[in-house]
Amino acid sequence: MMARCGGSKADGTPCERIVGASQTYCFAHDPARAGERRRNASRAGRGRPSRELAEIKVLLSDLTDRVLGGEGVETLETGRAAVANQLLNTRLRAVEVERKIKEAEEFEERLAELERVAGQKGERGWGA
Numbered sequence: 001m002m003a004r005c006g007g008s009k010a011d012g013t014p015c016e017r018i019v020g021a022s023q024t025y026c027f028a029h030d031p032a033r034a035g036e037r038r039r040n041a042s043r044a045g046r047g048r049p050s051r052e053l054a055e056i057k058v059l060l061s062d063l064t065d066r067v068l069g070g071e072g073v074e075t076l077e078t079g080r081a082a083v084a085n086q087l088l089n090t091r092l093r094a095v096e097v098e099r100k101i102k103e104a105e106e107f108e109e110r111l112a113e114l115e116r117v118a119g120q121k122g123e124r125g126w127g128a
């Protein structure tokens, strides 16, 4: 028989993730792994987008050089430069959307954790 996670989702309904026989909670709800989750989340939040941003900046700078021309630089035709600029812009937006989604996910996870902790305190007789 498959066991399900004993945690609750952000909306209060039970988490439906399948967990191993020796586990009570899935990774997202295991209180023992909260620190690990936070580290993962902040790594995910910081790491990739900034690397992608750095790459986009290099491409933009290269593109600018090529539009302006100059010594030893092959001047890029304006139409192609405009398309390249649009593509970079689109990529920039994608990075931003990705960052927002990660932020929202991290927030939801932390909220679920807070609600779980608050629920436990309630069961121990708060407001009784």
Ligand SMILES: [Zn+2]
Pocket (backbone or CB within 6 Å): 005, 006, 007, 008, 015, 016, 017, 025, 026, 027, 028, 029
């Ligand atoms: Zn869970």
